[in-house]
Amino acid sequence: MPVISLQNLKKSYKLGDNTVHALRGASLDIEAGEFVTITGPSGSGKSTLMHILGCLDRPTDGKYLLNDRDVSNLSRDELAAIRNKQIGFVFQGFNLLPRTTAVENVEVPLLYSRPAMPAIERRKLALAALKSMGLEERAHHHPSQLSGGQQQRVAIARALVNQPSLILADEPTGNLDTKTSIEVMRILQELRERRAITIVLITHEPDIAAYGTRIISVRDGAIVSDKPNDPTPALEHVAEVEAPRMAANGI
Amino acid sequence: MIPLRQFLQLALQALLRNRMQTGLAVLGMAVGVGALVTSVALGRGAQDAIADQLRAAGANVIVVTAGNYMAAHKVIKDDIVEGRADPNPLDLLFPNSGLRKVSWHPASLSGGLLQAVGGAQGRLQKVHFEDDPFAKHDHPTAAQRLGDAMAGLGSAATLTREDAAAIRKIPGVQYVVSGVHNNSRVFIAGHRDEKWFTRMHGTEADLPEIRTGWVFPHGRFLNPNEVEGKEQVMALGQIVSDHLFGPKVNPVGKIVFLWNQPFKVVGLIGSRSWAQQPAVGDDEFDAVYVPVTTVNHLLDLSKLNNITITTKSVGQTTQVAKEIGDLLRKRHKIADGMPADFTVKTQAEQVIGKGLSPELAYAVGGNAKSMDQLTIAKLSGSLERANRTMLGLLAGVATVSLLVGGIGVMNLLLLSVTQRTREVGLRMAVGARRSDVAVQFVLEAMLLSVAGGLVGVLAGVLASGSLERFFKWSADISSMSAVMAVVVAAVIGMVFGVYPARRAAQLDPIEALRHE
Ligand SMILES: Nc1ncnc2c1ncn2[C@@H]1O[C@H](COP(=O)(O)OP(=O)(O)O)[C@@H](O)[C@H]1O
Ligand SMILES: [Mg+2]
Numbered sequence: 088m089p090v091i092s093l094q095n096l097k098k099s100y101k102l103g104d105n106t107v108h109a110l111r112g113a114s115l116d117i118e119a120g121e122f123v124t125i126t127g128p129s130g131s132g133k134s135t136l137m138h139i140l141g142c143l144d145r146p147t148d149g150k151y152l153l154n155d156r157d158v159s160n161l162s163r164d165e166l167a168a169i170r171n172k173q174i175g176f177v178f179q180g181f182n183l184l185p186r187t188t189a190v191e192n193v194e195v196p197l198l199y200s201r202p203a204m205p206a207i208e209r210r211k212l213a214l215a216a217l218k219s220m221g222l223e224e225r226a227h228h229h230p231s232q233l234s235g236g237q238q239q240r241v242a243i244a245r246a247l248v249n250q251p252s253l254i255l256a257d258e259p260t261g262n263l264d265t266k267t268s269i270e271v272m273r274i275l276q277e278l279r280e281r282r283a284i285t286i287v288l289i290t291h292e293p294d295i296a297a298y299g300t301r302i303i304s305v306r307d308g309a310i311v312s313d314k315p316n317d318p319t320p321a322l323e324h325v326a327e328v329e330a331p332r333m334a335a336n337g338i
Numbered sequence: 339m340i341p342l343r344q345f346l347q348l349a350l351q352a353l354l355r356n357r358m359q360t361g362l363a364v365l366g367m368a369v370g371v372g373a374l375v376t377s378v379a380l381g382r383g384a385q386d387a388i389a390d391q392l393r394a395a396g397a398n399v400i401v402v403t404a405g406n407y408m409a410a411h412k413v414i415k416d417d418i419v420e421g422r423a424d425p426n427p428l429d430l431l432f433p434n435s436g437l438r439k440v441s442w443h444p445a446s447l448s449g450g451l452l453q454a455v456g457g458a459q460g461r462l463q464k465v466h467f468e469d470d471p472f473a474k475h476d477h478p479t480a481a482q483r484l485g486d487a488m489a490g491l492g493s494a495a496t497l498t499r500e501d502a503a504a505i506r507k508i509p510g511v512q513y514v515v516s517g518v519h520n521n522s523r524v525f526i527a528g529h530r531d532e533k534w535f536t537r538m539h540g541t542e543a544d545l546p547e548i549r550t551g552w553v554f555p556h557g558r559f560l561n562p563n564e565v566e567g568k569e570q571v572m573a574l575g576q577i578v579s580d581h582l583f584g585p586k587v588n589p590v591g592k593i594v595f596l597w598n599q600p601f602k603v604v605g606l607i608g609s610r611s612w613a614q615q616p617a618v619g620d621d622e623f624d625a626v627y628v629p630v631t632t633v634n635h636l637l638d639l640s641k642l643n644n645i646t647i648t649t650k651s652v653g654q655t656t657q658v659a660k661e662i663g664d665l666l667r668k669r670h671k672i673a674d675g676m677p678a679d680f681t682v683k684t685q686a687e688q689v690i691g692k693g694l695s696p697e698l699a700y701a702v703g704g705n706a707k708s709m710d711q712l713t714i715a716k717l718s719g720s721l722e723r724a725n726r727t728m729l730g731l732l733a734g735v736a737t738v739s740l741l742v743g744g745i746g747v748m749n750l751l752l753l754s755v756t757q758r759t760r761e762v763g764l765r766m767a768v769g770a771r772r773s774d775v776a777v778q779f780v781l782e783a784m785l786l787s788v789a790g791g792l793v794g795v796l797a798g799v800l801a802s803g804s805l806e807r808f809f810k811w812s813a814d815i816s817s818m819s820a821v822m823a824v825v826v827a828a829v830i831g832m833v834f835g836v837y838p839a840r841r842a843a844q845l846d847p848i849e850a851l852r853h854e
Contacts, residue, residue: 170769182760186351
């Protein structure tokens with residue numbers, strides 16, 4: 088049973104007299120435990136696809152089955168509940184709440200869980216998620232006191248805190264340097280390998296796309312290629328990047 | 339359903355993030371609520387002041403007088419109409435009025451007045467004309483010279499202290515004071531020949547509660563023990579004291595002789611108001627006050643000339659006066675339809691009567707019941723009008739000031755929604771429903787306005803307190819109005835928070851997340 092099943096999915100926007108076809112009939116199945124990267128030039132419809140996959144938007148036509156349930160025509164509040172329980176988002180700009188500690192940021196999805204969760208329980212789950220990202224020391228720091236990589240790890244902890252089956256990441260490394268980007272990719276690879284979480288990641292960089300187990304290329308709102316990939320192992324990659332720098336520093 | 343405490347905490351955090359704007363919005367609300375609280379306090383104070391003045395004017399005073407001068411008057415009138423040869427009472431009642439015959443002729447009175455005067459039913463036994471309470475005597479009246487029965491009052495002078503005790507039990511009655519009055523001569527030891535001719539009031543300890551215009555420059559009024567114990571003690575009116583001891587002398591502790599009996603002076607009575615200066619011949623300050631029990635004991639009297647009653651509120655006066663009349667008729671066993679042997683009058687009607695021409699005064703006296711109602715209706719009518727004006731003013735001030743506060747709250751929230759669009763988008767992306775977002779903003783609005791409300795109540799209390807203290811305005815803050823002000827503030831916050839909250843809730847998460 089696929090986690091995601093798209094059947095001739097279309098999305099168009101009406102702009103005055105013009106109709107922009109952002110998605111022109113995409114069909115694909117994503118199985119549990121896959122790490123799918125979607126690439127394509129700017130304006131090709133990657134984000135539109137991501138928004139529909141993330142239940143932030145509804146398709147104009149076609150069907151979207153998430154965990155075998157048709158979510159194409161659910162109400163806004165029903166979609167909100169699905170986002171809360173089944174999907175974790177990682178954004179390019181982190182989207183952490185400013186002047187709010189890391190642990191409080193991680194707790195945000197838990198606030199909207201139904202039935203309501205006691206404060207102690209929320210705190211416990213949020214700290215556990217931070218710990219899995221190696222940030223237990225930083226739990227009470229504000230985002231402004233954290234590096235970009237640390238901020239993105241807090242955001243990943245937030246995406247994980249409700250134990251979703253699917254993580255959607257839109258250009259998660261867009262604001263990070265190469266080394267930090269590889270660290271983030273390593274984290275995502277580990278999530279797939281150790282917890283069997285399905286990951287869909289959007290990027291326009293071929294290097295980043297290469298960390299996935301399957302690469303889909305999109306152009307003008309249509310899927311132009313869909314190939315399995317032998318993922319670049321991020322762990323070794325970190326070492327490769329680190330070694331010359333450590334040498335340069337005389338370590 | 340929603341974790342309210344967490345949402346409140348979030349709202350508080352959000353507000354504290356924008357301390358400056360939050361402070362200004364709270365201030366706006368505080369000004370509104372403060373104005374509301376202050377004006378309500380001043381309004382209530384003004385109402386109390388009006389009611390106090392009405393009470394001070396004696397609008398709540400009822401006087402029961404022994405005898406029925408209305409009936410007596412009818413006899414006199416009939417005598418004239420029938421051309422009896424009795425001495426013309428006008429000579430005695432209005433010695434210098436120049437009204438003789440001309441104005442007294444029935445033809446010169448309007449029909450309505452005549453009806454009022456002639457309204458009393460039945461002929462009564464003849465009553466001595468000197469006992470008409472409308473007349474002011476500078477000599478002892480027949481009753482005082484001759485005693486009740488000999489004066490022709492007969493069974494009319496039937497008021498007793500038992501009647502007074504019974505009246506005291508009527509609901510709405512505040513103070514009851516029995517009185518006997520006499521014109522008497524007083525002197526001090528060694529000056530037996532320098533007598534001062536004055537008014538003697540036998541009375542009770544509560545009289546100063548009724549005579550609210552009194553002050554005691556020295557000493558005090560008679561106390562209940564002295565009244566109970568029939569003691570020979572006396573409170574002196576200012577005029578009497580000035581004549582016996584000289585001005586600016588403290589008479590307390592000195593002895594004054596009345597009926598050749600020594601009375602110890604316990605206090606000096608002066609006037610609180612410059613409008614009512616003690617004068618020779620007046621009934622209040624050219625007078626001495628002794629316990630009614632002492633008078634009854636020394637003179638071997640059991641009757642009272644009058645009973646003075648005050649009611650707790652002006653509005654009750656007419657009703658209580660009627661109940662007193664019914665009670666006394668029952669106690670005196672007067673059959674229905676028969677004239678009473680006493681007269682119940684309210685101060686209001688006496689006040690009206692004072693300003694009227696003699697003919698009208700009689701008419702008023704003859705038609706006392708409806709006149710009383712008219713007067714009270716007029717008084718309470720103007721009170722009500724004053725209240726309504728005040729309330730209208732308050733409603734205006736409150737509406738405007740709360741509107742201003744509410745707009746301030748809305749302004750801050752709209753700003754906040756714009757500033758926090760990305761936050762709203764993020765919250766929606768991770769599962770916040772539209773209602774969750776709306777509730778959070780409404781809570782912020784309510785927190786703001788309740789904080790403003792609390793500060794405003796404090797400011798209002800301080801403001802009305804200082805107005806009262808430094809400007810002598812009367813203000814009355816009730817804890818109820820303080821609580822109401824905070825509740826009103828919360829409601830205003832909720833109402834003005836709804837629009838920004840709706841705007842936040844209707845944001846599209848994708849658009850919101852893209853917002854810079
Ligand atoms: N809300 C919208 N209204 C109108 N056109 C849109 C909207 N969102 C996206 N588009 C259009 O749809 C196309 C795909 O956009 P997008 O999915 O953001 O591409 P990508 O993420 O690959 O750069 C673009 O032509 C874009 O202009
Ligand atoms: Mg995009």
